[in-house]
Amino acid sequence: xxxxxxxxxxxxxxxxxxxxxxxxxxxxxxxxxxxxxxxxxxxxxxxxxxxxxxxxxxxxxxxxxxxxxxxxxxxxxxxxxxxxxxxxxxxxxxxxxxxxxxxxxxxxxxxxxxxxxxxxxxxxxxxxxxxxxxxxxxxxxxxxxxxxxxxxxxxxxxxxxxxxxxxxxxxxxxxxxxxxxxxxxxxxxxxxxxxxxxxxxxxxxxxxxxxxxxxxxxxxxxxxxxxxxxxxxxxxxxxxxxxxxxxxxxxxxxxxxxxxxxxxx
Amino acid sequence: xxxxxxxxxxxxxxxxxxxxxxxxxxxxxxxxxxxxxxxxxxxxxxxxxxxxxxxxxxxxxxxxxxxxxxxxxxxxxxxxxxxxxxxxxxxxxxxxxxxxxxxxxxxxxxxxxxxxxxxxxxxxxxxxxxxxxxxxxxxxxxxxxxxxxxxxxxxxxxxxxxxxxxxxxxxxxxxxxxxxxxxxxxxxxxxxxxxxxxxxxxxxxxxxxx
Numbered sequence: 001x002x003x004x005x006x007x008x009x010x011x012x013x014x015x016x017x018x019x020x021x022x023x024x025x026x027x028x029x030x031x032x033x034x035x036x037x038x039x040x041x042x043x044x045x046x047x048x049x050x051x052x053x054x055x056x057x058x059x060x061x062x063x064x065x066x067x068x069x070x071x072x073x074x075x076x077x078x079x080x081x082x083x084x085x086x087x088x089x090x091x092x093x094x095x096x097x098x099x100x101x102x103x104x105x106x107x108x109x110x111x112x113x114x115x116x117x118x119x120x121x122x123x124x125x126x127x128x129x130x131x132x133x134x135x136x137x138x139x140x141x142x143x144x145x146x147x148x149x150x151x152x153x154x155x156x157x158x159x160x161x162x163x164x165x166x167x168x169x170x171x172x173x174x175x176x177x178x179x180x181x182x183x184x185x186x187x188x189x190x191x192x193x194x195x196x197x198x199x200x201x202x203x204x205x206x207x208x209x210x211x212x213x214x215x216x217x218x219x220x221x222x223x224x225x226x227x228x229x230x231x232x233x234x235x236x237x238x239x240x241x242x243x244x245x246x247x248x249x250x251x252x253x254x255x256x257x258x259x260x261x262x263x264x265x
Numbered sequence: 266x267x268x269x270x271x272x273x274x275x276x277x278x279x280x281x282x283x284x285x286x287x288x289x290x291x292x293x294x295x296x297x298x299x300x301x302x303x304x305x306x307x308x309x310x311x312x313x314x315x316x317x318x319x320x321x322x323x324x325x326x327x328x329x330x331x332x333x334x335x336x337x338x339x340x341x342x343x344x345x346x347x348x349x350x351x352x353x354x355x356x357x358x359x360x361x362x363x364x365x366x367x368x369x370x371x372x373x374x375x376x377x378x379x380x381x382x383x384x385x386x387x388x389x390x391x392x393x394x395x396x397x398x399x400x401x402x403x404x405x406x407x408x409x410x411x412x413x414x415x416x417x418x419x420x421x422x423x424x425x426x427x428x429x430x431x432x433x434x435x436x437x438x439x440x441x442x443x444x445x446x447x448x449x450x451x452x453x454x455x456x457x458x459x460x461x462x463x464x465x466x467x468x469x470x471x472x473x474x475x
Contacts, residue, residue, distance in 0.1 A: 009436065010436050010437065013382075013432065013433060013436045014433070016382065016386075017429045017430075017432070017433050020386050020390070020425070020429055021426070021429070023390060024390075024393065024422060024425075024426075027393060027394055027397050028397070030397075031397045031400065031401060034401060035400075035401060035404055038401070038404050038405060039404065042404075042405055
């Protein structure tokens, strides 16, 4: 049975209305689909950035490790091996048949001097690698000794204030704090040409705040080429291990201030 | 109750116009376009109300309303969307659709005095698409005037659905209380202006750079 005009008009209206709603639904579905795609893409980019950052940190750690090995090798070669070589030579001389008593005494004296120096140097190298004070008496004593070493050099005056009682059972983590301070003090002396440094350590609940300030030449924080050196990357990776955060405030000629926040749990 | 709500919706529209013009000078071009859109809609609203109070036919003003809204919002989204291909698409769509509607009224002048379903669809749907595109753009861009996009999107989907339902009911000659549509429309309009209001307050707090 053919449809009447009225029925055709109603059918057309229904189709038009249905198509209108369908088009709205289509727009929403497309929006959902492309948004999801965009969000996933952004997430991947973010992850890639994080992975690259981790790779950079790992690279800097490896470079530092190699540099440290080189330095230790150099120290062993210059301060111990060379002296032990002379000791070996002198010992060989002792076995020669036509040697006088006076010469023997002199050689023995030199061997004694050289072994003493080699022993002293090996102690110094071991101390540089890990201060025994830190190992035996903890971070606070370790920092005090470090500060004393810098203060006795007379080129830089370091003041250290601490109100935190460190748990010696966490020395493996506290060693990172010690290394950070070592790095900062060396930077202040070598690059910052600072004459005064202030180290303040405080605690709020389970959060430890470390404030480090020097009066050196400073640097432009936004100039990435200057402050993204190996030293700062090392500090960053150590702060990362401590699950902490840090901020740097500095300007050319106005010293530098580091604020660290971490918890040793 | 309906009268009170009706008065309140005029009031909130007026508040938004006043607030937008108070911060007008410090705003960028897109916000200025949006300000004039809200102002134009206010003027049309007033015109409709006056004609209604005088018991004169105001149905033809719906065409003016939809076309004006389409032109202003197309221009607004043309300024906020970044992709040059989309901008070109907006220009072509605007010219094409306004021409189609214009030609329709030239060929069938009687249509000017009745509701035009095609016009409602053609003048609302592109804005819904532009607003959705702007939301998509804002996924990885700063959220600038977020509610000026969210508001029209919500309002146009709602009002288009309302008109389509109304038209369908009339075609089927289904009797229903006229107040239902009025209620929905006023609540929708108030929701729209409240969304805009939250954005305008933020405009007042942060002066936008040119």
